[in-house]
Amino acid sequence: MIDTSKKFKQKSFDKAADLKHRKTINYNIGKYDAVVPVGKKQFADLDFVREKAKNIKWKALETLDVQLEKFEVNFLKNGGKVIWAESIEQACEAVLKICREKNCKTVVKSKSMVTEEIHLNDFLEKHQIESIETDLGEYIQQLDQEPPYHIVTPAMHKSKEDVARVFHEHLNTPLDLSPEEMTLVAREKMREKYVQAEVGVTGANFLIPETGSIAITENEGNARLSAAFPKTHIVITGIEKVIPQLQDLSLFWPLLATYGTGQQMTVYNSIISGPRSAREQDGPDEMYVILLDNGRTNILQDPVSRESLYCIRCGACLNACPVYKNIGGHSYGTTYSGPIGSVITPNLKDLGEWNHLSHASSLCGGCTEVCAVKINLHELLLNNRRETVRLGKGNMMEKIAWTVWQQSMLFRPAMNLGNSKIKNWMVNKLFKGWVAHRSDLNFPEKTFNQQWKEKQQSQPVNLN
Numbered sequence: 001m002i003d004t005s006k007k008f009k010q011k012s013f014d015k016a017a018d019l020k021h022r023k024t025i026n027y028n029i030g031k032y033d034a035v036v037p038v039g040k041k042q043f044a045d046l047d048f049v050r051e052k053a054k055n056i057k058w059k060a061l062e063t064l065d066v067q068l069e070k071f072e073v074n075f076l077k078n079g080g081k082v083i084w085a086e087s088i089e090q091a092c093e094a095v096l097k098i099c100r101e102k103n104c105k106t107v108v109k110s111k112s113m114v115t116e117e118i119h120l121n122d123f124l125e126k127h128q129i130e131s132i133e134t135d136l137g138e139y140i141q142q143l144d145q146e147p148p149y150h151i152v153t154p155a156m157h158k159s160k161e162d163v164a165r166v167f168h169e170h171l172n173t174p175l176d177l178s179p180e181e182m183t184l185v186a187r188e189k190m191r192e193k194y195v196q197a198e199v200g201v202t203g204a205n206f207l208i209p210e211t212g213s214i215a216i217t218e219n220e221g222n223a224r225l226s227a228a229f230p231k232t233h234i235v236i237t238g239i240e241k242v243i244p245q246l247q248d249l250s251l252f253w254p255l256l257a258t259y260g261t262g263q264q265m266t267v268y269n270s271i272i273s274g275p276r277s278a279r280e281q282d283g284p285d286e287m288y289v290i291l292l293d294n295g296r297t298n299i300l301q302d303p304v305s306r307e308s309l310y311c312i313r314c315g316a317c318l319n320a321c322p323v324y325k326n327i328g329g330h331s332y333g334t335t336y337s338g339p340i341g342s343v344i345t346p347n348l349k350d351l352g353e354w355n356h357l358s359h360a361s362s363l364c365g366g367c368t369e370v371c372a373v374k375i376n377l378h379e380l381l382l383n384n385r386r387e388t389v390r391l392g393k394g395n396m397m398e399k400i401a402w403t404v405w406q407q408s409m410l411f412r413p414a415m416n417l418g419n420s421k422i423k424n425w426m427v428n429k430l431f432k433g434w435v436a437h438r439s440d441l442n443f444p445e446k447t448f449n450q451q452w453k454e455k456q457q458s459q460p461v462n463l464n
Contacts, residue, residue: 004333005356011331012360021157021328028156029319035262036316042254042264053255054373057310060242064300067209067242068291074212078274080287088118091292095120095201095234098288099129102232104198108190110216110223111135112203113313114236114292116148117335120201131201132193134222136186143170149329151336152260152315157328190222200226200284204237205312206252207289210245213273214289217256217266224270233275233284239291240300240309246271252312259314259372295348304383308343310373317367317377323360332357339367343380351384352393358384401431412449420445 015021043049060067072082085091099107107124109115109131121142124131133142137154141147144166148154155163160179167173167182177185202223204214214235216223227233243252249271257263276283299305318324318338329337334345334354342357358381361367367377388394408414420443428440435441446454 004353008331008333008356008360011333012327015328015331016326022326024157024159025325025328028153029325032262032319036258037262039258039262039264042258049251049255050372050374053251053312054310054375056243056248056251057312057373060244061240061300061306061309063244064239064242067244068207068239070209071207071212071242074209075274075289076212078212079277080212080274080289083288083290084293085290086293088294091118091236091290091294092120092123094288094290095236096123096127096129098232098234099124099127099199102198104129104232106193106197107131107199107201108134108193108197108226108230109138109201110203110218110226111138111154112201112236113148113151113335114203114238115201117294118236118292120236132190132197134190134193134226135218135220136183136222139186139190140166143167147330147335149337150315150318151313151338151340157330194225194229197226197230199232199234200228200230201234201236202226204235204241204289205256206249207237207242208244208246208249208271209242211271211273213246213271215249215253216270216272217253217268218270219261219263219267221268224268227270227272228283231285233272233287235272235287235289236292237289239293239296240311255372256312256314259316259370299344299347302347305343305347305380305387307375308340308347308377308380310375311340311344312372313340314372316370316372320366320370322362322364322366327360332360339377339381340375343377343384346384346388351388351391355384355388355393358382358388416447416450 040046075082083094085094098104105128107129109120111133115121121131121133133139135154137156138148140155140158140163141149149158150156158166163179163182164173164175164177167177167185168175171185171189173182173185202216205217206215207213208215214237216227218224243249249269253269254265257266260266272287275285275287296309299309315338317340318329321339324338332338332341332345334341334349334357336345339361342360345357346354361378361381363378363381365378368375368379371377389399423443424441427443428435
């Protein structure tokens, strides 16, 4: 717990002082801020749309056991295979087993936060299987041996000069290539891998029990190629990605596009219901869907934190968060960063070890205001803090400090005790947490309570 918290604080301190990083992030998020309001204009009543989407996710999560069983039944009818994975280890072993059955040497993988969550690339590499990221941002991050920085735009923290450096170091390209030229270089490398790969891995934006289908939304087409070129397609997805009916996509696809990138609709939207049928010429011979739990049922059983599973991974809360914009995605030290990451990570992992993320917030409510499905993120952060205290996993010094504060607040003479110099010394010298990065606190000579009493005593009594 101490090491995780200390690493977070140190990374946050270093990154907050990095002016080049701040300039790059403000520039890229500024572009996002400019286009999202335009995308929102497609909705006649945006608040109603968000509320409806939230209600659909509520229905899906309240009946999740039924929905998942229905998905499995219909997907099996379509010729696919379903694997249930309770943990990271089970999910990775399932992928490895399939790859070994197919004598797989190369895997092409589209952008997927769940595969980042289970560290699939590292796992496959340890077993001598090449795993290639085909999303351009993910590919850049993979070349630079970094995890994604952002849920939607993995390389948001990199300028075009940074990307040129990465390509130069790893692909021996000239340093002066334009973004268009670098894109063509990446495309050439990836197209070779699509043909070579025996297995393609994708995530799923949505699971549709009604038809036994998965839905993928993307802007580059790499997920389609990863699903169609290899003979075997593996989908790895969290169990919370369910939306009950196919028609729900007409709401969620434009909502995800607008809040994710400011578009009215993303460029490529695919519905895949199973492997290639006998009457079809294209597509994989086999298709697997791995349904990952990895702590999600722990969140599901809590009626308060359950709301965090409504998330559709649009990334809007990251772009609105003043903490994220200052410390960056990598400082969090976990797969999911920003407000949503601070909410779900302590519950997906260990509340005691990761509870410091619940304090990585100004509680301004900006994340809640911009959430596509109206998740009360700032309230869920407070709920995490409450649970940490309730379960006795909080910091002992913090507990002592709040106990002293509580008793002082409940006993007025204690609050009036001592002059301002004593109080200033206690806050600024004894408890240094507040003033470590702020100016000293200076208490007035008299408390409000004392000043009020003196004022009442000095005023004449009105007998009328």
